[in-house]
Amino acid sequence: MEPMTFPASLDSLSPLRKYVGDAAEGTGLSKEATYKLQLIVDEIATNIISYGYGDSGLSGDIIIAGEVLDNKLRITLEDTGREFDLSKKELPSEDDLEKPLEEREIGGLGIFLTMRDVDNFNYKRIGDRNYNIFEMYIKEHDVPSNK
Amino acid sequence: MQITIKPEGDIGIATITGEIDSRTAPQAQGELMPVIEKFNKIIMDMTEVTFLSSAGLRILLLIYRQATAKDGRVVLVGLSEEIKDTMTMTGFLKFFVVAESLENGLKALA
Numbered sequence: 001m002e003p004m005t006f007p008a009s010l011d012s013l014s015p016l017r018k019y020v021g022d023a024a025e026g027t028g029l030s031k032e033a034t035y036k037l038q039l040i041v042d043e044i045a046t047n048i049i050s051y052g053y054g055d056s057g058l059s060g061d062i063i064i065a066g067e068v069l070d071n072k073l074r075i076t077l078e079d080t081g082r083e084f085d086l087s088k089k090e091l092p093s094e095d096d097l098e099k100p101l102e103e104r105e106i107g108g109l110g111i112f113l114t115m116r117d118v119d120n121f122n123y124k125r126i127g128d129r130n131y132n133i134f135e136m137y138i139k140e141h142d143v144p145s146n147k
Numbered sequence: 148m149q150i151t152i153k154p155e156g157d158i159g160i161a162t163i164t165g166e167i168d169s170r171t172a173p174q175a176q177g178e179l180m181p182v183i184e185k186f187n188k189i190i191m192d193m194t195e196v197t198f199l200s201s202a203g204l205r206i207l208l209l210i211y212r213q214a215t216a217k218d219g220r221v222v223l224v225g226l227s228e229e230i231k232d233t234m235t236m237t238g239f240l241k242f243f244v245v246a247e248s249l250e251n252g253l254k255a256l257a
Contacts, residue, residue, distance in 0.1 A: 011170060013168045013169060013170050014168070014170070035198075039198075039200060046168070046200070049169075050169070097238035101208055101211045101239070106201070106204070109201040110201035110202075113201060113233060113237065
């Protein structure tokens with residue numbers, strides 16, 4: 001699908017999710033996997049908008065691209081915000097997720113959900129650009145056995 | 148996202164439609180928290196909620212804490228499979244009473 005550019009604003013979250021839905025259409029990606037990919041893109045775009053740009057006082061765009069490669073759908077988010085490799089972020093542990101809600105810290109759940117749901121994740125920083133790349137396998141039996 | 152609130156006896160019913168993400172979460176919080184203050188028994192009818200991100204989980208957490216602090220009860224009605232999955236994976240679901248229909252939700256609070 002043709003890449004699209006959205007301003008780095010929370011108003012762009014819904015259109016970004018719609019782009020993912022459109023990119024998944026006709027590929028055979030299951031309804032569940034499509035929803036997960038939309039959740040992932042929402043969570044990471046929120047992160048880019050709020051921290052990559054917002055906290056740094058930067059403004060800019062998010063470019064989203066979707067492509068079908070063999071048996072998977074790849075979504076790439078490209079931005080010029082602060083460098084942020086979410087795969088290096090500390091995630092809530094199993095113990096944290098068992099805790100009563102009274103004792104919970106809410107941070108990190110979005111990234112936790114992303115890392116749990118995505119089949120492949122890759123982050124690259126090239127020049128002043130961040131690339132967050134997410135892949136979902138289109139057919140259940142193509143998912144590697146370790147997932 | 149839209150929220151409508153109506154009382155049913157001593158129960159406050161909040162019906163939410165649409166998507167709860169980081170953009171709509173502040174509005175959801177602003178409209179839902181007063182319901183918790185006013186009623187001890189709350190039903191959140193989420194049958195028409197099509198998307199819930201971690202920003203939505205944060206609101207559920209706030210509602211749960213507020214309700215627990217005043218010995219209130221919250222029932223979530225009509226969660227989609229996707230939202231149930233998100234809540235299960237983050238260890239949220241087991242803390243809430245869940246009902247398939249509004250009728251069953253009302254029974255759970257009777």
